[in-house]
Amino acid sequence: xxxxxxxxxxxxxxKVLKLPSGDIKSQLIRLGISEGDKLKCSHKLPGGTIVVQKxxxxxxxxxxxxxxxxxxxxxEK
Amino acid sequence: xxxxxxxxELKQINLETDLENKTKKIxxxxxxxxxxxxxxxxxxGMYVDVSNFPGTTVSITKxxxxxxxxxxxxxxxxxxxxxDEEKVARDIILDGDIIINVVNALNLERDLFLTLQLIExxxxxxxxxxxADEIKKRKIKIDVKKLSELLGVEIIExxxxxxxxxxxxxxxxxxxxxxxxxxxxxxxxxxxxxxNIPQAEALLIAEGDANISSKFNLNINSSTEREKIYINxxxxxxxxxxxxxxxxxxxxxxxxxxxxISLNPITGIPLLxxxxxxxxxxxxxxxxxxxxxxxxxxxGKEFFEYHTKSFVSKYSNTEILTQVxxxxxxxxxxxxxxxxxxxxxxxxxxxxxKSLSSKKxxxxxxxxxxxxxxxxxxxxxxxxxxxxxxxxxLFPLVIGFYxxxxxxxxxxxxxxxxxxxxxxxxxxxxxxRAVIPIMLGFGCITMANITTRLLGTEREKSIVTxxxxxxxxxxxxxxxxxVLLSGVGVKPMLIFISVIGSVLIILSTVLNKLLPGESSPLxxxxxxxxxxxxxxxxxxxxxxxxxxxxxAGFWFFIGALAVGILDLTGLLKLxxxxxxxxxxxxxxxxxxxxxxxxxxxxxxxxxxxGLFELKLSAMQITVAIITITLFVPCIASFVVMLKERGLxxxxxIWLGTWVTAFFIGGLVAQIII
Ligand SMILES: Nc1nc2c(ncn2[C@@H]2O[C@H](COP(=O)(O)OP(=O)(O)O)[C@@H](O)[C@H]2O)c(=O)[nH]1
Ligand SMILES: [Mg+2]
Numbered sequence: 001x002x003x004x005x006x007x008x009x010x011x012x013x014x015k016v017l018k019l020p021s022g023d024i025k026s027q028l029i030r031l032g033i034s035e036g037d038k039l040k041c042s043h044k045l046p047g048g049t050i051v052v053q054k055x056x057x058x059x060x061x062x063x064x065x066x067x068x069x070x071x072x073x074x075x076e077k
Numbered sequence: 078x079x080x081x082x083x084x085x086e087l088k089q090i091n092l093e094t095d096l097e098n099k100t101k102k103i104x105x106x107x108x109x110x111x112x113x114x115x116x117x118x119x120x121x122g123m124y125v126d127v128s129n130f131p132g133t134t135v136s137i138t139k140x141x142x143x144x145x146x147x148x149x150x151x152x153x154x155x156x157x158x159x160x161d162e163e164k165v166a167r168d169i170i171l172d173g174d175i176i177i178n179v180v181n182a183l184n185l186e187r188d189l190f191l192t193l194q195l196i197e198x199x200x201x202x203x204x205x206x207x208x209a210d211e212i213k214k215r216k217i218k219i220d221v222k223k224l225s226e227l228l229g230v231e232i233i234e235x236x237x238x239x240x241x242x243x244x245x246x247x248x249x250x251x252x253x254x255x256x257x258x259x260x261x262x263x264x265x266x267x268x269x270x271x272x273n274i275p276q277a278e279a280l281l282i283a284e285g286d287a288n289i290s291s292k293f294n295l296n297i298n299s300s301t302e303r304e305k306i307y308i309n310x311x312x313x314x315x316x317x318x319x320x321x322x323x324x325x326x327x328x329x330x331x332x333x334x335x336x337x338i339s340l341n342p343i344t345g346i347p348l349l350x351x352x353x354x355x356x357x358x359x360x361x362x363x364x365x366x367x368x369x370x371x372x373x374x375x376x377g378k379e380f381f382e383y384h385t386k387s388f389v390s391k392y393s394n395t396e397i398l399t400q401v402x403x404x405x406x407x408x409x410x411x412x413x414x415x416x417x418x419x420x421x422x423x424x425x426x427x428x429x430x431k432s433l434s435s436k437k438x439x440x441x442x443x444x445x446x447x448x449x450x451x452x453x454x455x456x457x458x459x460x461x462x463x464x465x466x467x468x469x470x471l472f473p474l475v476i477g478f479y480x481x482x483x484x485x486x487x488x489x490x491x492x493x494x495x496x497x498x499x500x501x502x503x504x505x506x507x508x509x510r511a512v513i514p515i516m517l518g519f520g521c522i523t524m525a526n527i528t529t530r531l532l533g534t535e536r537e538k539s540i541v542t543x544x545x546x547x548x549x550x551x552x553x554x555x556x557x558x559x560v561l562l563s564g565v566g567v568k569p570m571l572i573f574i575s576v577i578g579s580v581l582i583i584l585s586t587v588l589n590k591l592l593p594g595e596s597s598p599l600x601x602x603x604x605x606x607x608x609x610x611x612x613x614x615x616x617x618x619x620x621x622x623x624x625x626x627x628x629a630g631f632w633f634f635i636g637a638l639a640v641g642i643l644d645l646t647g648l649l650k651l652x653x654x655x656x657x658x659x660x661x662x663x664x665x666x667x668x669x670x671x672x673x674x675x676x677x678x679x680x681x682x683x684x685x686x687g688l689f690e691l692k693l694s695a696m697q698i699t700v701a702i703i704t705i706t707l708f709v710p711c712i713a714s715f716v717v718m719l720k721e722r723g724l725x726x727x728x729x730i731w732l733g734t735w736v737t738a739f740f741i742g743g744l745v746a747q748i749i750i
Contacts, residue, residue: 021304023159027600029307030154032187043340047500049509049599051340056215057184058336060496062508062599 005052005061005069010044013074014052020068031059038074103145103250104173106166106195108188109152110604111181112207112237117149119243137169145250148173154187156194156281158288160533167286171277175253176200177246182208182219182234185322187602189314192228196256197310199276202230203249210236220321227317229257238610261309265302269295280306336606339493349494356481360520361559364477365552369470377469382461383434386443389454392419394446397430401439410436452641457679459637466680467626467633471521474552475625478520480618482513487609487617492601499599505582506589508533508599511541518549522714523629525549526721533597540588540596542722546710546730547737548581553682553711558702561688569699576703576745580737629713632720636712640679649675663743664700665750667691673705674738681711696749704742709734 008014016037019025028034032054043051048063061069105113117123121140138149148169151162158164170176176195180188195202206221225232231252235242262280269279274293281289284303338344390397394417401410412433414420420427434441445451453460485491491513499509510532518525525545529538550558562570589596643649656671664670673688688701709715709731719727 024598024600026157026303026307027154027159029311030187030190031600031602032184032190032311034308034311043337045340045497045500046342047503049496049499051496051603055184055186057187058603060492060499060509060599060601060603062499063503065598065600 001073003071003073005041005050005066005071006048006063008041008044008050008071008073010041013038013040013076014071015039015074016069017072018070020065024065032057033059101145101174102148102169102172103142103175103177104148104150104169105177105179106150106170106191107152107179108154108181108184108191109602111152111179111188112205112235113152113179114149115237116177116179116205116207116235116243116246117147119237119240120246121147137165145175153191155191156198157284158286161530164288167281167289170195170198170200171281174201175250176202177205177249177253178202179205179207179237182206182212183215183217183605185219185318186314189317190310193259193310193314194280196228196230197259197262198280199255199258201253202256203253204228204230204232205246205249206232206234207237209234209242210239216324218323220323224317224321227257227320230254259309259313262306265306336489336493336603339490339606340497342497345493345497349497352485352490360474360477360481360552361555364473365556368473368477372469372473373465377465381469382465383441385461386441386454387420387434389445389450390416390419390443391421391427393450394418395420396444396446397434397441398444399430399434399439399441401433401436403438448645452638452645455641457637457641457644457676459634459641463633463637467630470553472622472626475521475524476618476622478517478524478552479621479625480614482517483614483617483621484609487607487614489604489606492603493606495601496599496603505544505585506540506592506596507537507585508597510599510601511537514541515544515549518545518551519555520552522546522549522551522710523632523717524625526714526717527625527628529721534594536592536594537596539592539722539726540585542718542726543588543730543733544581544585546714546718547584547707547734548577550706551681551711551714553680554706557682557688558706561698561702565695565698569695569702572699572745572749573702573706576741577706580707580741584737629717632716633713636679636716640712659739659743663739663746664704665746666693666697666701670701673701674708677705677708677711678715679712681705681708694750696746699749700742700746703745704738707734707738707741709738 039052042053050066120142123140140147150166233245397414414430495509514525514528657668660671
């Protein structure tokens with residue numbers, strides 16, 4: 001199922017399809033999040049702030065940014 | 078702590094003068110929280126901030142190691158110009174001879190991105206794979222030899238926290254070399270390198286760094302190359318990591334209970350409340366009452382000011398009113414000493430003064446008649462008042478606040494707090510990071526004004542600066558408010574909180590609408606939660622408090638001087654007369670209350686003490702505390718704000734607080750009194 005990152009629920013796995021362009025994309029790539037990556041949504045806070053986990057690293061992503069990240073939800077890891 | 082450590086001066090570097098220097102420069106570079114400062118401390122023997130929160134090392138620190146100059150840099154995820162920290166780090170990296178790249182072995186995928194970029198810059202690099210202790214604990218295996226072959230540079234393993242592996246650092250420095258270059262990136266660079274631009278600069282230009290391209294008078298606007306390079310680099314990093322890292326443990330996820338508890342609002346909010354309560358008891362009760370009462374009154378007033386003023390009174394026209402007070406605040410003895418030619422001219426009276434004023438519970442009030450003496454040593458004297466205020470009131474409070482911050486920071490709690498509160502801050506055009514300056518504001522607005530630097534955009538800095546000056550009461554002011562509110566029931570407090578809360582919401586909503594541009598979204602790396610190391614917290618608190626006093630102390634003196642001059646020239650009095658009708662008719666307060674507003678410009682708790690004696694009704698108290706909270710910041714935060722945010726913005730905010738304080742205060746007065 002394709003959707004934006006803000007729609008994911010806690011504990012689910014996802015694959016990043018498209019990041020928003022511009023500086024923020026570069027920042028995401030630096031932090032280790034790039035298109036094609038598999039991540040886990042480890043927390044979803046009320047209001048929509050998302051915490052994703054990649055290996056041992058956790059990154060918090062604000063709601064407005066999450067809305068701009070296109071993902072594909074994965075059934076299993 | 079050894080006393081000689083305290084004397085070490087941390088020098089901010091000045092790139093221009095250092096360029097001429099011939100000694101080789103070693104630059105420690107790495108992502109935030111990888112242990113750079115730990116390593117720097119060890120090598121240089123100097124102390125720098127060691128913390129567990131991204132974005133706390135704001136400036137570069139320079140030290141010495143053997144024959145090298147050693148630089149510690151703020152944590153960055155890549156070399157570029159996305160924010161101020163990056164720009165500072167970039168310039169020193171470009172200037173450096175040997176780059177020691179510190180890598181967190183637990184986060185190879187994130188950290189190696191920077192490593193590859195440094196190698197592509199053509200710099201001599203050596204890699205420190207830190208956190209070896211954690212790797213062992215988590216049963217992760219990294220094939221260091223293979224990684225070293227893939228990168229083409231030497232790698233050593235360390236556990237900086239236990240100083241393990243540091244004996245190999247010399248080997249690393251001596252064997253730093255240019256790593257293996259990527260063909261694709263090199264070919265992209267060829268176009269630029271033709272024009273005699275060094276490889277490092279060429280790479281940054283290709284990545285769209287406007288500052289560097291303008292340095293070479295190039296007009297490169299496209300960042301399309303950047304995306305190409307970044308994706309290429311990211312793919313290589315992922316490839317390398319999959320080749321060199323093996324996990325023995327079946328569970329690759331971090332099990333981090335407190336981390337989870339603090340993020341999940343159901344448990345996170347109660348945790349926040351517990352934490353704030355503890356902070357309140359520690360700072361609100363213990364530090365600001367017990368400790369400050371002792372330092373300000375006993376050391377500051379009774380010792381320092383008394384002796385300084387007595388000394389000055391020897392040589393200058395002085396009147397001293399000495400009162401001896403018993404436990405029940407009754408005056409048991411009192412005498413006015415008049416020394417028209419200074420106390421030394423009248424030894425007999427002087428002795429009498431000495432014996433009376435040295436009695437237990439004796440209070441002496443000095444009135445100087447020479448205007449200059451008054452300016453420096455009088456009630457609001459530049460020397461007497463500022464020193465008492467700075468050293469004996471503010472310093473203990475600042476230490477208390479930094480101690481709490483250090484604890485929260487090192488435990489890894491702060492970024493989680495920022496994450497939890499992010500959505501609430503979004504509503505007012507900020508992201509969760511803003512929680513840090515705002516929290517500090519309850520300690521000292523001046524301190525918080527400096528911390529706004531860590532925010533992502535100018536727009537966010539403006540909003541937070543305004544919120545700090547308008548609505549956040551600092552600890553000195555909170556103390557006054559607490560005293561005024563005690564014994565008048567809960568209604569005034571509820572009105573106070575709702576009025577200030579409304580102003581906060583209106584102010585930030587308006588600013589969010591008015592200010593151009595967009596605020597940056599939250600994008601923050603959450604470090605592991607861990608129990609902070611005690612001596613690290615103590616050291617950090619000490620150095621930060623000291624750093625704050627050095628940065629702000631001078632401005633407190635300037636502020637006091639400015640007000641002193643206003644006082645001497647009679648301008649202060651004029652201003653007070655102007656405020657009188659406003660105070661009486663519009664705020665419905667006794668005219669003496671206007672002193673609180675005039676003196677509040679100097680120190681937010683000043684003059685407010687005068688309100689205690691005024692026999693105000695509960696509703697008048699409500700109006701008074703609303704007005705003094707909204708009122709202008711103290712003179713030191715005003716000056717620091719001008720420095721941080723510029724003259725225009727600073728003045729607009731400052732004047733805005735005058736208007737808002739009187740407008741809202743009066744409005745409330747008209748309704749409730
Ligand atoms: N367990 C462990 N912790 C470390 C190690 N090196 C640094 N730390 C901790 O990591 C945090 C960040 O260290 P710091 O030197 O401030 O990193 P910097 O941001 O790169 O300057 C501090 O809390 C250190 O105590 C290490 O090798 N092992
Ligand atoms: Mg550091």
